[in-house]
Amino acid sequence: MDSDGGEASRILLQLETLKSTKSEIERQISALEAQLQEINQQHPNATVPNGSCPPVIPSVDSGYGHDLSPQMIYRYSRHLLLPAFGVQGQSKLLKSSVLVVGAGGLGSLLCYILQLVVLILGTQYLYGIASLGRLGIVDHDVVELNNMHRQIIHTEGFIGQPKVRSAATACRSINSTIQVVEYQEPLRTSNALEILSKYDIIVDATDNAPSRYMISDCCVVLGKPLVSGAAVGLEGQLTVFNYNGGPCYRCLFPTPPPATACQRCSDSGVLGVVPGVIGCLQALEAIKIASEIGEALSERMLLFDALSGRIRIVKIRGRSLQCVACGENAPFSKQQFQEFDYEKFTQSPLTPLPLKLKLLQADSRINSKEYKEKLVRGEAHVLIDVRPEHHFKIVSLPNSLNIPLSSLEARLPEISSALKEKEEHQGTDSGLGGRLYVICRRGNDSQRAVQFLHKMGFTSARDIIGGLEGWAHDVDPNVPTY
């Protein structure tokens, strides 16, 4: 047993070392490739000695009535064989540029980037013309372990590194001739016009209301089609905005939904395959628009229900003449766009951090270290965990009583009797003072619960600041976070 254990640790150690070396090598390769791309853009006729990348070929007529080179014909042959697509479709595709906003950060979609790379990307490199076949990726986030189950472009070696770097490296490893532009910054009104203006088609893969309004408005101002997708839980949806006289996001949603109604994957969860499905469909819409084939999903919305395996396409409203962004009377100007406060409009932040409410006075709160001290002293108390039951099953503190916030009102008698039991056990008559603590995941619902408990006469209820995440951070790093 012991020697097995020793062998296992030795292998683990070796694996760790190799992984970190691999990650460093990948980083260096990516940096060198980016350098090479830059050189080739500046000197399109330079040849690459001994490199795996093919030499730059200027755009010339092939003599066959199209401008695809022999390498391109081979690489994209399965596209060319499609009668509806053919060399015309592929040629248009190769001349397009696509910007993806959100490289999987905060639950947005990502794996479609892979599809975009494989299918859409043209070889600017081969053409030697800078404006052809470009993929831009905007994201400010870093790769985390809990992204892996759905954001398949990232690998463990990139944990802690910027998502745009990880995504771009993966793209280049699929197609070393492509041009991937990395924007490792959050999209804001101050940089959006400049970044979006460089691309033909914009793909929205963000997961929050202010970004959706901002990206849509920016596309209206610049006259760009927008492929918009969303995936939360077991459902996804997809549509194309601002295309051929179709509606924009604001036409459909003139006023933002209440901030509490916006679900995010980090709160509601998402089945890994769902963003994959929607992501692939987003790639398909981008390809159709770029190559001018088929019918883009404009004025229609695709709704995907993973549980029933059902895809429905519903008709949605057309362009609204009264729309603040694209309406006849008041189309948004560049200046209006730059001055618009999207965070205020939607009452939520552009780069959502976990919500941190402050509903209670300091004397109604206790931090996790103070709670730990009470545990050590053996202070009799009742600990209520107000998270939903399926969260409680993931991880919970010992001796906590799970009463989800939604059923708190109905289950008050349980709290009373739990407190009474503790009191009898302790043999004191200190009343209910100071012995009821409430915990949740991050310390928001616990405040809501304490507010309610105070109203219902449990005046000594206290919330544990920062919830289980705070506990894991400040007291016990072995408690898993999710």
Ligand SMILES: [Zn+2]
């Ligand atoms: Zn509109």
